[in-house]
Amino acid sequence: MTSDKMTIRKAVKNDLPYIFEIYARARKFMAENGNPNQWGDIKPGKELVESDIEKGISYVCEKDGEILGVFAFIYGEDPTYKIIYDGEWLNDKPYAVIHRIASSGKVKGTGEFCLKWALSPYPNVRIDTHKDNTVMRHLMDKLGFACCGIIHLEDGDERLAFQKII
Numbered sequence: 001m002t003s004d005k006m007t008i009r010k011a012v013k014n015d016l017p018y019i020f021e022i023y024a025r026a027r028k029f030m031a032e033n034g035n036p037n038q039w040g041d042i043k044p045g046k047e048l049v050e051s052d053i054e055k056g057i058s059y060v061c062e063k064d065g066e067i068l069g070v071f072a073f074i075y076g077e078d079p080t081y082k083i084i085y086d087g088e089w090l091n092d093k094p095y096a097v098i099h100r101i102a103s104s105g106k107v108k109g110t111g112e113f114c115l116k117w118a119l120s121p122y123p124n125v126r127i128d129t130h131k132d133n134t135v136m137r138h139l140m141d142k143l144g145f146a147c148c149g150i151i152h153l154e155d156g157d158e159r160l161a162f163q164k165i166i
Contacts, residue, residue, distance in 0.1 A: 006110070008117045011058035011070065018067040019049060019060070026102035030133065038130035044100045052100070061103075061114050069110040071101035073118055080153050081126055081161065087149025089126070090163045096122035101136075111139055119143075123166035128159035 052058035052072045061069035075096045103110040129136040145162040
């Protein structure tokens with residue numbers, strides 16, 4: 001998908017330094033904007049990011065050859081989404097999942113572009129975020145994602161769960 005010369009492609013190992021830089025910037029940004037606990041100082045971890053690339057589920061957003069954003073994109077069931085509290089999913093049909101989305105902050109609209117890219121081939125997308133991540137929650141609202149309830153990650157952390165059906 002292309003927009004204003006932004007493109008999405010699968011990440012490769014040579015992208016790792018840029019990806020780690022984007023995640024470090026995102027952790028700092030979240031901490032400075034009232035969300036210090038979602039990723040803390042270490043998430044997502046090096047092994048997880050490398051594993052995402054090896055599995056072919058890591059994507060980068062580029063413009064003019066510069067990596068502006070990164071995210072994991074998976075088509076299929078997410079084990080952490082099997083149980084939802086204080087609500088329910090919009091449907092039980094096959095879905096895609098976006099995880100670990102982050103932007104370099106250099107180009108406004110990068111996160112929105114990535115989410116719209118995910119929705120273009122997959123009309124049923126789920127995503128989650130920390131309750132304190134007001135920036136991501138605003139973006140979910142702007143793009144018409146419905147807050148469906150609360151899920152728990154494998155480590156027990158609580159997240160707000162969203163879904164959009166086109």
